[in-house]
Amino acid sequence: MNPRVRVTLFLVAAVGITAIFVWGFTGLPSFGHYPGPYGDEVVRRTIADRHATNTVTAVVMDIRAVDTAGEELILFAAAVGVIMLLRKQRGERLVAPPTFAEGRHPIPPSTPVRVVSAALIAPAAVLGLYLVAHGGLTPGGGFQGGVVLAVPSVLCFLAARIRSFERLHDPAVWEVARAIAIGAFLGIGFAGLIASTGFLANMLPLGTTGTVYSAGTIPVLNLIAGPAVATAIVLIVVELLEQVTEVRAK
Amino acid sequence: MIRGLMPYVLALWLFLIGLYGMVTSRNLVHIVMCLAIVQSSTYVLLLEVGYRAGATAPIFKDITSGRSVVDPVVQALVLTDIVIGVTVAALLLALAVQVHKETHSLDPEDLRPMTG
Amino acid sequence: MTVVLEAVSMALVGVFAAGVVLTRDPLRQVIAMGPFALALIVLFTVLQAPDVVLSAIVVGVFAYPMMVLLTVAKIRHRERKV
Numbered sequence: 411m412n413p414r415v416r417v418t419l420f421l422v423a424a425v426g427i428t429a430i431f432v433w434g435f436t437g438l439p440s441f442g443h444y445p446g447p448y449g450d451e452v453v454r455r456t457i458a459d460r461h462a463t464n465t466v467t468a469v470v471m472d473i474r475a476v477d478t479a480g481e482e483l484i485l486f487a488a489a490v491g492v493i494m495l496l497r498k499q500r501g502e503r504l505v506a507p508p509t510f511a512e513g514r515h516p517i518p519p520s521t522p523v524r525v526v527s528a529a530l531i532a533p534a535a536v537l538g539l540y541l542v543a544h545g546g547l548t549p550g551g552g553f554q555g556g557v558v559l560a561v562p563s564v565l566c567f568l569a570a571r572i573r574s575f576e577r578l579h580d581p582a583v584w585e586v587a588r589a590i591a592i593g594a595f596l597g598i599g600f601a602g603l604i605a606s607t608g609f610l611a612n613m614l615p616l617g618t619t620g621t622v623y624s625a626g627t628i629p630v631l632n633l634i635a636g637p638a639v640a641t642a643i644v645l646i647v648v649e650l651l652e653q654v655t656e657v658r659a660k
Numbered sequence: 661m662i663r664g665l666m667p668y669v670l671a672l673w674l675f676l677i678g679l680y681g682m683v684t685s686r687n688l689v690h691i692v693m694c695l696a697i698v699q700s701s702t703y704v705l706l707l708e709v710g711y712r713a714g715a716t717a718p719i720f721k722d723i724t725s726g727r728s729v730v731d732p733v734v735q736a737l738v739l740t741d742i743v744i745g746v747t748v749a750a751l752l753l754a755l756a757v758q759v760h761k762e763t764h765s766l767d768p769e770d771l772r773p774m775t776g
Numbered sequence: 777m778t779v780v781l782e783a784v785s786m787a788l789v790g791v792f793a794a795g796v797v798l799t800r801d802p803l804r805q806v807i808a809m810g811p812f813a814l815a816l817i818v819l820f821t822v823l824q825a826p827d828v829v830l831s832a833i834v835v836g837v838f839a840y841p842m843m844v845l846l847t848v849a850k851i852r853h854r855e856r857k858v
Binding site (some may be wrong): 413415423431432444449465478484489495498528649 | 671675676679708709710717721731737740743744751755
């Protein structure tokens with residue numbers, strides 16, 4: 411299709427989209443005047459019924475936990491998709507680690523980058539665990555902390571510790587960890603179905619508000635969702651890195 | 661009314677410019693990043709709908725309950741969506757790598773329908 | 777004051793988004809995404825959404841640039857060989 415024709419089609423579509431958006435916007439409440447009853451009801455319920463102080467995490471992991479289960483499955487499917495797409499094809503071979511630089515123009519790793527990356531591995535892991543564990547209290551939670559938990563793996567690679575990286579990042583192990591995390595999330599869901607009112611119902615004892623263990627299944631689901639997200643992202647990174655460093659056309 | 665609706669125009673602008681980038685792109689990786697812009701238009705729209713002027717964040721660790729807060733439900737939607745968006749972008753980038761392996765080109769114009 | 781903050785952050789997001797789209801080379805686009813992610817994070821902070829900000833920071837600074845850079849590295853390597 412001719413680029414000019416394409417742009418003209420796009421402009422026609424843009425006019426149509428704008429018209430529909432503006433018609434929709436006029437029905438929205440004016441910016442800054444959120445009226446909705448649902449949000450206020452959630453806020454009222456979270457502290458009283460769930461003993462959690464972070465209402466957003468309470469919505470993600472408890473009140474609308476079914477949506478989060480679906481999103482975990484999307485994460486799972488995307489990771490599986492990347493692994494399948496980047497599997498070794500017939501016309502490719504894997505080169506051994508000493509020949510990483512074969513055919514490339516290697517830039518020697520700079521010492522400041524290596525030192526800072528190596529130094530930040532432990533703090534990043536601790537920060538990720540803090541965000542995951544305190545998800546019910548302060549801003550944080552399974553998803554945010556989970557992505558931070560994937561940072562130490564990349565830092566390990568940036569610190570040019572290739573041997574450690576290879577040994578610690580066998581895709582098979584991480585795939586099993588991923589499957590266990592997803593299974594645990596759904597397992598807690600089904601336990602709620604069996605033991606209490608419904609799928610992913612909050613059925614564990616609610617502790618006192620403001621302590622790390624409070625709000626029943628919320629910290630448990632956070633602790634499961636964190637590694638679930640982290641393992642998905644690490645798997646994607648490992649696959650892409652393998653493509654860059656090891657896979658060559660025959 | 662204009663002042664109350666202008667912020668939503670940002671969402672429309674992001675959507676249209678991201679879509680324009682995808683339509684006129686000559687590089688598959690460029691398309692993936694324009695998709696990120698289109699996705700961010702939905703985040704901006706959702707957060708703007710839930711915003712309450714003069715209110716604060718819906719975390720009650722250090723404020724008394726009863727303080728006016730913004731809507732937490734839309735924030736929940738957006739925060740999971742951001743992480744999911746990045747993994748879906750990874751899938752698209754893996755597709756781009758495989759396309760390049762087959763056709764040695766990242767230009768969408770060079771892609772032909774599959775035959776046989 | 778808040779109105780100025782809101783207006784400026786929204787305008788910056790719009791401008792930097794145009795910058796990302798109009799940068800055609802993927803490698804340069806990764807760099808253009810930096811200011812866009814920063815403006816988006818500032819907008820989310822002004823809209824009182826700390827959880828979203830945490831997600832956006834780590835995704836916009838770490839996940840997106842890393843994945844795109846790895847893809848570009850793989851493709852460039854193949855192009856150099858071919």
